[in-house]
Amino acid sequence: MAAVAVAVDTAAADGMDGVEVRGRSPGQEVLLTPAALAFLADLQRRFEPARQQRLADRRRRQAAFDAGALPDFRTDTADIRAADWQVAPLPAALLDRRVEITGPTDPKMVINALNSGASCYMADFEDSTSPTWDNLVAGQRALAQAVAGTLDWMAPDGSKHYVLKPFAQQAVLLVRPRGWHLVEKHVLVDGRPLAAGLFDLGLFAFHNARALAAKDRGPYFYLPKLQTMEEAALWDAVLAQIEAVLGLAHGQLKVTVLIETLPAAFEMDEILHALKDRIVGLNCGRWDYIFSCIKTLRAHPDKVLPERGQVTMTQPFLKAYAELLIRTCHRRRAHAMGGMAAQIPIAGDAAANDAALQRVREDKLREVRVGFDGTWVAHPALIPLARAVFDADMPGPHQQHVARSDVQVARADLLRTPHGSITRAGFDNNVEVCVRYLAAWLDGNGCVPIHWLMEDAATAEIARAQLWQWLHFGDRGAAPLQLDDGTPIDFVLFERALIGLPGKLGGRVRVPGADKLDAAIALLERLTRSATLEEFLTLPAYDLLD
Known part of the structure; x- marks a missing residue:
């Protein structure tokens, strides 16, 4: 593996007291250097109290929902929603994001995703990675090698050797850390587990941020599971601290936020505003959003959803959520990213495969025609299909000019229970x-x-x-x-x-x-x-x- 250590203007021993690494995995010493651990420990000590406060706020809010309350647009932030403001200009590498592929961070996946022909690749430490210590270490090493241009992978039987295409032909890399609610039990700071999001994002930034900044590639991140503007503001503070310690310009680290919780759907403007110096878009995280609707409204017997297969994006409550996201993003000159196509090719059944591809085509056509600037796929075989749909209806790099001022979404629209x-x-x-x-x-x-x-x-x-x-x-x-x-x-x-x-x-x-x-x-x-x-x-x- 190429060396990935970064010199920081702090003695490696400073901050190391009280740091314990309990995991053991090949190659971790290259990543978890004394300087890297001191960097992570400093983030934990600075931001753990605020993280705990945000989690306590979640619990109090859910208790209110369980007692009969319903989510609503905030009255104390009405001025943010009403005011005319825009996010910072988007970087050139993220102007065209018409097709993004997502997946875990094992070396083979990283190579295939970066070589896939997608506009962007979201390397996922969250929903598509089982966070074993081996997986996390291997994923961080693979991404560091990819940034350095040295990543390769040999099939166990020696039949195929995977290598990266030239940098200019690779998808743009974005990294999704784990959410605020999770911890990394293999690294303790002052006897308590490190926040998983700080481990994932912090370790990647420590080893790769300056190299990516030199290539005008960010670094770029996806932030998951946010519920409020205060949670977004916490991430903004973390990112600003990372920039300061690594000597990067303010706003160098760019983010896209997944709107995948019901409370966050009522705070899209506020989340954009809290991150306005570094946010480039919001993503319509449809699957987690449906889960959040169930969880948030679990005590409301009139809010029971039908089976999953009937809860499609054409349901009025999901249509309102998607179109509100587009309207909000485009008003603020940010990208509105569409949802995941989870289908994979059906081997041995051409008719079933054709039917599945037709469902993907219809879904992507719906997305581009309502105003999304890009979309997600789970399998490389879907990239040409999704790209063809977006190329036909979105000839420019995005469609932020589609203001969707016709969209008027009220509280009841986001809370409407579908029939089924x-x-x-x-x-x-x-x-x-x-x-x-x-x-x-x-x-x-x-x-x-x-x-x-x-x-x-x-x-x-x-x-x-x-x-x-x-x-x-x-x-x-x-x-x-x-x-x-x-x-x-x-x-x-x-x-x-x-x-x-x-x-x-x-x-x-x-x-x-x-x-x-x-x-x-x-x-x-x-x-x-x-x-x-x-x-x-x-x-x-x-x-x-x-």
Whole structure:
């Protein structure tokens, strides 16, 4: 590996007292140098109190929702929404983002994504990475080597050697750290786990920020799971501190924020404003957003969603969310990025594959025609399709000129409950997706193909939260829900689905994480039976890793 150490104007020993690395993985000494650890420890000590305050604010807000309150636009920030202001000018490398590919950070994925022909690649330490210590170390090393131009990968059988294309032909790199709610248990600062987001973003910036700045490539980041402008302002302070320590210009580090929580949908202007010196866009994180709608409104019996397959972007509440995002971004001269196409090629069934591709085409056509400036895909095979759709309807690098001043979204529009049903197939699919994804995640794989869809933590969260919501619907005195055939949705139905799952999967080609199926079933059963919906599936699952 090429050397990636960065000299910082601080003695390496300063700040090292109280820092403990508990993980062991090949090559970590190149990344976790004394200077790097001192840098991370300083970030933790500066910003951990504010992070804890933001998490406490989340808990208080959720308690209010559980008691009957509903999200709304803030009255104390009305002047921000009403005022005329714009974000800082966008960097040249991010003017055209019509097709972005996302995925984990293993070396093969990094090479294939950067070589894929996409405009951008979001290297994901969050929803598509199982945060084992080996995965995190290998991912940081792979990205550092990619920035240095030295990354390669040989297939285990020696049949193929993967190398990077020339820099000018590579997708633009963006990195997504883990959210504020997560910790990195393998690095302790003063006896407490380091905030996972500070570890992911801070370590990458420490080793790569100045090299990327010299190439006029940022560095660029995606920020996940934000709920409020105060959480955005915390990231802004972190990024400003990193710039100061590394000697970079203010605003050198650029970010895109995923609007993937229901509370954040009511604070888009405010989030842009809190990061206005460095934000370049908002992303319509559809899957996590659906999960957040379920979780936020879990105590409201009139807000139960139908099965996942019926909750499409044409549903009025999701249409309102997407169009409000476009209108807000374009008013502030920021990009509005569309959602993920999770489909993967269907081998051996041309008709089914053609039908899947047609669904992707229709989804991308909808996005470009309502005003999005770019879109996401999960598989390289979808890049030409998505690019062709956007090329045909968006000849320029973006369409910020599409103001969408016709869009008027009220609180009720974002909270409208869609009509639909729950079928036995939909119920059983949620159980299967949860168990199979959890098993793979516990085995170190955070991006899992299931039924020709690339499932990650966000889609597993929808399935898990829906099961809890449906099964606990009667807890507040309401009559239990039913399947569309009249079968009660109760724990008898749930147990039958769980009991039948190992046999259902046993006749197939070995599924990822097969050795972890029993642990996955046990965890899903515990979480589903709990009287309280766990905030994130990955919190209890993380305790079972490493």
